Amino acid sequence: MKIQNIYAREILDSNGNPTIETTVELLDGTKGVASVPSGASTGKTEVLELRDNETNRYGGKGVLKAVDIVNNVIAPLFKDKEIHNQEEFDKILIEADGTDLKVKLGGNSILSCSIAFCRAIANSFGIEMYQYIGMIYWGEKYSESHFQLPTPLMLVLEGGKHGNWATDIQEYMIVPNIAKFGNFSESLRAGVNVYKNIEKILIEKNYSTGVGFEGAFAPMEIKNSNEEAFGIIVDGIKRAGYTPGEDFNIAIDVAASEFYNEQENTYKIDRGQRSVSTDEWYSIQKDLYSKYPIISVEDPFNEDDWDTWTKFATDFGRDGKMIVGDDLLTTNVKRIERCITGKSANALLAKPNQIGTVTETLNAIRMATENGMNAIVSHRSGETIDDFIADLVVATPAKFSKFGGPVRGERVAKYNRLLEIENLLRNRLTD
Numbered sequence: 546m547k548i549q550n551i552y553a554r555e556i557l558d559s560n561g562n563p564t565i566e567t568t569v570e571l572l573d574g575t576k577g578v579a580s581v582p583s584g585a586s587t588g589k590t591e592v593l594e595l596r597d598n599e600t601n602r603y604g605g606k607g608v609l610k611a612v613d614i615v616n617n618v619i620a621p622l623f624k625d626k627e628i629h630n631q632e633e634f635d636k637i638l639i640e641a642d643g644t645d646l647k648v649k650l651g652g653n654s655i656l657s658c659s660i661a662f663c664r665a666i667a668n669s670f671g672i673e674m675y676q677y678i679g680m681i682y683w684g685e686k687y688s689e690s691h692f693q694l695p696t697p698l699m700l701v702l703e704g705g706k707h708g709n710w711a712t713d714i715q716e717y718m719i720v721p722n723i724a725k726f727g728n729f730s731e732s733l734r735a736g737v738n739v740y741k742n743i744e745k746i747l748i749e750k751n752y753s754t755g756v757g758f759e760g761a762f763a764p765m766e767i768k769n770s771n772e773e774a775f776g777i778i779v780d781g782i783k784r785a786g787y788t789p790g791e792d793f794n795i796a797i798d799v800a801a802s803e804f805y806n807e808q809e810n811t812y813k814i815d816r817g818q819r820s821v822s823t824d825e826w827y828s829i830q831k832d833l834y835s836k837y838p839i840i841s842v843e844d845p846f847n848e849d850d851w852d853t854w855t856k857f858a859t860d861f862g863r864d865g866k867m868i869v870g871d872d873l874l875t876t877n878v879k880r881i882e883r884c885i886t887g888k889s890a891n892a893l894l895a896k897p898n899q900i901g902t903v904t905e906t907l908n909a910i911r912m913a914t915e916n917g918m919n920a921i922v923s924h925r926s927g928e929t930i931d932d933f934i935a936d937l938v939v940a941t942p943a944k945f946s947k948f949g950g951p952v953r954g955e956r957v958a959k960y961n962r963l964l965e966i967e968n969l970l971r972n973r974l975t976d
Contacts (some may be wrong), residue, residue: 579659584926620637630681667741673936676940745784
């Protein structure tokens with residue numbers, strides 16, 4: 546395929562912060578458009594998100610530098626150039642940057658081009674995005690039988706940095722037993738039912754029902770912090786007519802690096818009022834999680850504490866429970882390889898903007914799943930209506946999606962795309 550033009554502009558994400566949108570136009574006139582998200586809590590080894598740092602404009606968060614790089618540095622690399630596949634396109638971007646964390650061109654600049662090219666090719670072929678991603682991922686083993694709808698990890702309560710520290714734990718999610726509900730759409734419907742019942746409980750308690758960054762409730766009135774949040778969720782599951790531990794389980798994102806004090810080597814819990822050691826925080830978590838049907842724990846410890854991660858993965862990661870590396874792994878094959886060797890986690894949280902290209906994201910998912918790990922395709926706190934990650938989770942062996950609460954347009958766009966894909970796949974089976 547020959548590329549006619551690549552150009553970018555600055556738009557806003559779901560948190561009212563600037564982000565970049567890029568269009569790739571092929572010589573046949575076909576276009577692909579992509580916009581990239583931004584994380585509020587980020588791992589230290591994520592690729593650079595290039596910002597302008599001009600305080601008089603968007604508080605320094607503008608992305609005009611990233612836009613300029615796409616228009617005047619990246620675009621000339623591809624003008625009238627014949628590109629044969631996604632890997633070749635991404636390799637040119639990676640080599641042009643030449644740094645591990647993409648500090649020269651910016652991970653956001655690069656990713657916007659990578660996804661836009663991927664979408665342009667899919668559009669040119671007249672196929673769905675998940676089909677083209679599947680072709681890239683599976684190669685000669687490509688088959689539509691590989692496509693599967695994920696089990697959604699639906700966000701219902703937010704704390705930490707995402708929810709104004711209503712709780713220490715950043716995210717509380719409900720996980721439907723998809724085998725019981727039969728398919729994705731019924732699992733989603735049941736999840737929304739639980740979400741609505743949690744809202745009723747909060748109203749009865751005179752708690753606020755405003756939502757956090759990712760579309761879940763963030764009630765500052767929660768008094769007992771983490772434990773009360775679990776109780777509200779269990780009650781919400783029951784009120785919706787379901788059984789905790791059977792119809793629905795719970796997943797959490799602790800995001801422990803966000804309240805870890807590196808100088809003191811302590812965790813600041815209870816909204817920063819109490820400092821505890823690593824061993825104490827380990828014991829607190831172990832006791833708390835034993836009381837509730839929790840099947841997935843993300844980032845329970847600081848991202849550099851590999852030894853404690855390994856101990857926790859051995860201790861808690863029994864019976865199919867997931868210990869999920871987000872800040873620990875940052876969708877990076879080198880860190881995933883270390884994790885596999887040390888058995889530090891058994892699930893990868895895959896976020897394309899942590900690593901910067903479609904190819905590298907697929908390589909991360911491949912390394913994880915081929916070595917016995919689960920993969921969860923995830924959104925970010927600052928999202929756009931771009932639904933690339935919905936197609937990504939269907940096309941790959943990733944079994945889970947993490948797209949936020951069932952409200953706010955940028956979250957619902959992903960859920961609605963999954964509903965659309967489910968319908969497309971169902972229709973193909975009946976044709």
